[in-house]
Amino acid sequence: MSETAVPDPAAPLTPSGNLRRRQLVSRATELAATAAAVVAVGALAIVIYTVVARGAKAIDLDFIFTGYPTGVGPMLLGTLVIALVATVMAMPVGVLIALYLTEYSGARGSGVLRLTLDLLNGLPSIILGLFVFALLVDHKQQSGFAGAVALAIIELPLIARGSQEVLLLVPRGLREASDALGIARWRSVLTVVLPTALGGIVTATVLAVARAAGETAPLILASSVFDPKHFSVNPFESMPNVPVWIYKLSEEGNPEGFTEAWGMSLLLVSFILFASLGARALLARSKRKLSS
Amino acid sequence: MSPLRRRLDLVGDRALFGVCLSAALIAAAIIVLVGYQIVDGASAAISRFGFAFVYETTWQPNFGEFGAGSLLFGTAVTSAFALVLGAPIAIAIGLFLTLLAPVGVRGVVGPLVELLAAIPSVILGFWGLLVLAPFVQAKVEPFLNGALGFLPIFGSPETTGLSVFTASLILTLMVIPIIASISRDLFQSVPPELQDGASALGATRWEVVRGVVLPTTSSGVVAACLLGLGRALGEAIAVSQVIGAGSELQSSLFRSGDTLASRIALQFPGALTELHKASLFYCGVILLVIGLASNLIAQAIGRRFSYQGVAAR
Numbered sequence: 001m002s003e004t005a006v007p008d009p010a011a012p013l014t015p016s017g018n019l020r021r022r023q024l025v026s027r028a029t030e031l032a033a034t035a036a037a038v039v040a041v042g043a044l045a046i047v048i049y050t051v052v053a054r055g056a057k058a059i060d061l062d063f064i065f066t067g068y069p070t071g072v073g074p075m076l077l078g079t080l081v082i083a084l085v086a087t088v089m090a091m092p093v094g095v096l097i098a099l100y101l102t103e104y105s106g107a108r109g110s111g112v113l114r115l116t117l118d119l120l121n122g123l124p125s126i127i128l129g130l131f132v133f134a135l136l137v138d139h140k141q142q143s144g145f146a147g148a149v150a151l152a153i154i155e156l157p158l159i160a161r162g163s164q165e166v167l168l169l170v171p172r173g174l175r176e177a178s179d180a181l182g183i184a185r186w187r188s189v190l191t192v193v194l195p196t197a198l199g200g201i202v203t204a205t206v207l208a209v210a211r212a213a214g215e216t217a218p219l220i221l222a223s224s225v226f227d228p229k230h231f232s233v234n235p236f237e238s239m240p241n242v243p244v245w246i247y248k249l250s251e252e253g254n255p256e257g258f259t260e261a262w263g264m265s266l267l268l269v270s271f272i273l274f275a276s277l278g279a280r281a282l283l284a285r286s287k288r289k290l291s292s
Numbered sequence: 293m294s295p296l297r298r299r300l301d302l303v304g305d306r307a308l309f310g311v312c313l314s315a316a317l318i319a320a321a322i323i324v325l326v327g328y329q330i331v332d333g334a335s336a337a338i339s340r341f342g343f344a345f346v347y348e349t350t351w352q353p354n355f356g357e358f359g360a361g362s363l364l365f366g367t368a369v370t371s372a373f374a375l376v377l378g379a380p381i382a383i384a385i386g387l388f389l390t391l392l393a394p395v396g397v398r399g400v401v402g403p404l405v406e407l408l409a410a411i412p413s414v415i416l417g418f419w420g421l422l423v424l425a426p427f428v429q430a431k432v433e434p435f436l437n438g439a440l441g442f443l444p445i446f447g448s449p450e451t452t453g454l455s456v457f458t459a460s461l462i463l464t465l466m467v468i469p470i471i472a473s474i475s476r477d478l479f480q481s482v483p484p485e486l487q488d489g490a491s492a493l494g495a496t497r498w499e500v501v502r503g504v505v506l507p508t509t510s511s512g513v514v515a516a517c518l519l520g521l522g523r524a525l526g527e528a529i530a531v532s533q534v535i536g537a538g539s540e541l542q543s544s545l546f547r548s549g550d551t552l553a554s555r556i557a558l559q560f561p562g563a564l565t566e567l568h569k570a571s572l573f574y575c576g577v578i579l580l581v582i583g584l585a586s587n588l589i590a591q592a593i594g595r596r597f598s599y600q601g602v603a604a605r
Contacts, residue, residue, distance in 0.1 A: 026496035036384035096315030124526020184301035214412025
């Protein structure tokens with residue numbers, strides 16, 4: 001007659017042996033995962049802190065509104081114009097692609113089209129620089145327009161993807177109500193579907209602009225030889241712009257230039273951070289509104 | 293309905309479809325056109341050097357001798373380093389955001405990690421040049437050389453900190469947000485019943501991750517890493533600012549080097565001869581082929597993966 005071990009009812013309820021080891025391992029990995037998040041956020045904090053601490057000194061009204069050497073006005077204006085031209089080209093095409101994906105394409109067509117957009121999104125920006133150089137600059141001259149074409153290609157998949165997500169959220173009931181009234185497809189798309197999704201489409205576009213505004217690689221080939229004193233709004237000549245100017249100053253290795261570059265970095269980073277945080281908040285809101 | 297309106301609607305429907313379809317075709321046309329222009333720009337170098345360009349390591353613009361071997365090497369080393377260091381961190385962040393962080397922390401940390409991707413590469417490179425490189429040179433290189441100096445990759449420290457090592461660190465910062473946000477979405481898609489089942493069987497949190505979360509999402513995570521790799525391969529600006537533009541093959545990570553993309557950014561604006569330009573275009577061709585390949589493989593893996601299938605089984 002063997003005796004079965006009766007657990008001691010008075011034993012403390014703490015893990016022992018194998019379980020204890022397993023829990024330790026689990027605790028350790030939890031700590032490691034938290035540490036990883038701290039590393040990433042810490043790196044972001046250090047970069048932003050450096051940009052703010054070193055850039056704030058450089059910025060005053062003259063810095064924003066006058067030309068070289070007292071300020072960087074022409075570069076700011078140029079970046080604004082290039083980004084604007086790029087968005088004017090990319091936004092209609094992007095929204096129409098999104099419409100095609102949600103309204104017209106079958107499963108097969110949308111698969112191919114989405115793959116195309118992903119590939120476009122994955123193209124290295126320096127490749128787009130070479131592309132616009134070969135297409136628009138070689139044997140002609142550098143131009144802000146050539147840069148804008150490259151930035152438009154960068155924005156296109158972002159706008160198309162973002163708009164598609166919002167268009168998919170447009171309530172079925174709205175479309176069905178419109179169909180029930182006997183309204184043609186194109187009318188209901190233009191007067192019901194698009195207006196409902198408009199807020200989301202605009203924020204998706206803002207996110208794309210924030211991404212494209214800091215792109216340097218294409219502009220190095222498309223619009224890098226310019227006069228930093230000259231305010232230019234003509235996109236068919238080489239335009240001063242912020243990213244290329246930061247790049248040049250960083251290559252020159254002169255301390256005053258560094259201060260100027262930090263100042264421009266601060267302006268660029270604050271635009272990008274505010275635009276993307278604001279757009280993200282708005283996008284979340286309009287998605288909530290559409291899906292409720 | 294009046295016949296006029298009916299006719300107008302017919303035209304309108306066709307027109308809208310036509311416009312949307314042509315927008316879709318534009319997207320496809322851009323890809324084809326980019327490929328064509330890059331190869332066309334490289335044609336002089338392709339006919340001159342042939343395939344040997346890919347492994348030849350001489351790069352002497354003054355003598356018209358070009359080979360991308362050392363650049364390919366530099367690209368491979370920096371991207372591999374960035375991925376080896378960045379992928380575990382990024383996957384851990386994804387796990388932290390889905391399984392560990394309280395909702396409030398999740399809502400803050402998630403967007404912050406994504407903001408890391410929003411910082412323009414020229415600013416990250418500038419920061420790398422003035423802040424990270426001196427730090428790496430003064431602290432990290434001597435430390436690694438002292439601790440692991442018997443490995444040839446951790447050679448003796450150099451004077452500037454502009455090195456393959458620093459460039460890889462910057463690339464690591466760039467791949468982390470990409471992999472982290474994709475893997476977070478993947479982990480969120482793991483059916484909670486599976487996780488709860490494992491927990492009910494007595495699995496600890498880590499065992500749930502190892503036994504359920506990672507196996508169900510592994511192919512997606514691999515795809516995410518490939519997308520990160522694509523980003524690291526193609527980064528030109530930030531790398532060109534901190535890598536030091538060296539031309540020889542070096543075993544030590546602390547020496548200067550160069551990558552395909554950064555060589556294009558550094559030398560193209562000053563390229564004098566047509567052959568020099570064509571050779572840089574040839575680098576672009578190599579970059580385009582590797583980039584598209586890693587992207588396509590990532591898509592293929594990502595598409596085969598479907599969590600609904602897992603849930604249904």
